[in-house]
Amino acid sequence: MQQLLVGVEDHMAVGKQVRLFLVDGSPGGMLTAEIMNWTGHIMAAGRSDLPELLKRDEVKRTGVYLLLGDDPNGSYSNAIYIGEADEVGERLRIHSRSEEKGGKDFWNRAIILTSKDANLTKAHARYLESRFISIAKNAGRSFVTNGTAPVPLPLPEADLSDMEQFIEHARIVLPVLGVDSMRAVPTMTNLEPxxxxxxxxxxxxxxxxxxxxxxxxxxxxxxxxxxxxxxxxxxxxxxxxxxxxxxxxxxxxxxxxxxxxxxxxxxxxxxxxxxxxxxxxxxxxxxxxxxxxxxxxxxxxxxxxxxxxxxxxQSVENDVVNPSSSEQRHNLP
Structure with a gap:
């Protein structure tokens, strides 16, 4: 087993510590990801690792899942399907079947988003699913195979705030895992540096x-x-x-x-x-x-x-190490 600590920056340039855990010690195998002081939990696995993934407790929780693979139409480099379930593992089991049996063929990797405290409800998951689909479509980085975003179930104001915070943290962690589908496109409001x-x-x-x-x-x-x-x-x-x-x-x-x-x-x-x-x-x-x-x-x-x-x-570093060299440069005629 292998554990990695990765430092990333959010949009406010405030450092975030993302903890990655390689379940079998292999960079291509199953891994978990989380941010300190965040109740969310993310797990990633290849399609071939699905038998082992389905044995884990995380897939028995309510949550959202992403199926990732190549774009079957060839317009984009990749495709994504976003779904939710009371028990994520059962839905993944269905999607692992062939198209003829009601499954999906395009995907080769699954990402599961759940909560460490198991407090995500069906309504929470529906809200997250709807928002993630909209975000992915607006980003335009991947072919979103979902037809439309389902209407989210109504949530109390406090829950809405919690779910938006969940989304914000997920959008920080997912690119660290190589998932750019929901990464915001930089908006240039003016032609200034x-x-x-x-x-x-x-x-x-x-x-x-x-x-x-x-x-x-x-x-x-x-x-x-x-x-x-x-x-x-x-x-x-x-x-x-x-x-x-x-x-x-x-x-x-x-x-x-x-x-x-x-x-x-x-x-x-x-x-x-x-x-x-x-x-x-x-x-x-x-x-x-x-x-x-x-x-x-x-x-x-x-x-x-x-x-x-x-x-x-390099010049700045040299000036810090040898201040006299900077002084000499400034005193040059």
């Missing part, structure tokens, strides 16, 4: 394709590259290799990219996994985003901006 860590700020980067009249803007937030609404993109894929052509097509189909005459325009802020993925979709061909995205105020490319941040951090 935003904090992306304890020591660095992201400028507003720009990318142009002069021959096409394309101008796009983006910022990095929470280690994700966000192209801002209103940015332009090529109206079609012209690259000699497929590359990100499927992503370009998907964004147009889903209304993220909308027609603006001869070009396409981002209808909302959109998160890309890398600057190059964003650059390729905008240019309509494979492009090295590390050099095509530039800070217009300094002329630095995205890559140079990162390099300068590392060099600045």
């Amino acid at each position: 935003v904090s992306v860590g304890s020591a660095s700020k992201s400028p507003v980067f720009e990318m142009t394709v002069t021959s096409e009249g394309i101008l796009a803007r983006a910022q990095e937030a929470d280690n994700e590259f966000v192209v801002l609404a209103g940015s332009k993109a090529r109206n079609g894929w012209v690259g000699s290799t497929p590359g990100y052509s499927k992503l370009h097509e998907m964004l147009a189909t889903d209304g993220v990219l909308v027609s603006d005459g001869s070009l396409l325009e981002f209808s909302k802020d959109y998160v890309f996994k890398s600057p190059s993925a964003a650059a390729a979709v905008i240019a309509g061909r494979a492009t090295n985003g590390r050099v095509t995205w530039k800070d217009p105020s300094t002329g630095l490319t995205y890559a140079q901006w990162q390099e300068h941040a590392v060099e600045d951090a």
Whole structure:
């Protein structure tokens, strides 16, 4: 058995301690996750571990479960199904059957969200299920296989507050487990540098394709590259290799990219996994985003901006270790 302690930061940049426990000592096996002073409890297991998972007490509780796998339609990289049950294990047993027998074929991993004090009721679980479905759909990071979000059962005001707090903690832990389906998309309210860590700020980067009249803007937030609404993109894929052509097509189909005459325009802020993925979709061909995205105020490319941040951090460290060197630099004519 193996235990890991992971430090993460929430949206207020306040540290959170997430405790992970590897049940069989294997990083690919069953694990539990919890936050100190939180009554919630999360358990993750692969589909092949289901026989062992069903023996555990956690699956006999009321709670919410997530089924994760590849998107069967191929539009997104992954798919998710969100459900709730009085006894989560029984529902997982049904979903483990083939499609012909009423189960689900797409998933290969299950996440169970319950409470350590066993105080989650049916009404609580229904509320959480409904909210998680809505959150996942709004995030747009995964294909949500649920048709619609069920209407939650009415809850007292105090219970509503408790469930929203449960959701807030779950959304911190799930990305630590590699589940980004409900991770909030950074919202850029203005074109000002935003904090992306304890020591660095992201400028507003720009990318142009002069021959096409394309101008796009983006910022990095929470280690994700966000192209801002209103940015332009090529109206079609012209690259000699497929590359990100499927992503370009998907964004147009889903209304993220909308027609603006001869070009396409981002209808909302959109998160890309890398600057190059964003650059390729905008240019309509494979492009090295590390050099095509530039800070217009300094002329630095995205890559140079990162390099300068590392060099600045090293200079600060050197000044702390050897203050006289900093003094000498400042006294230079």
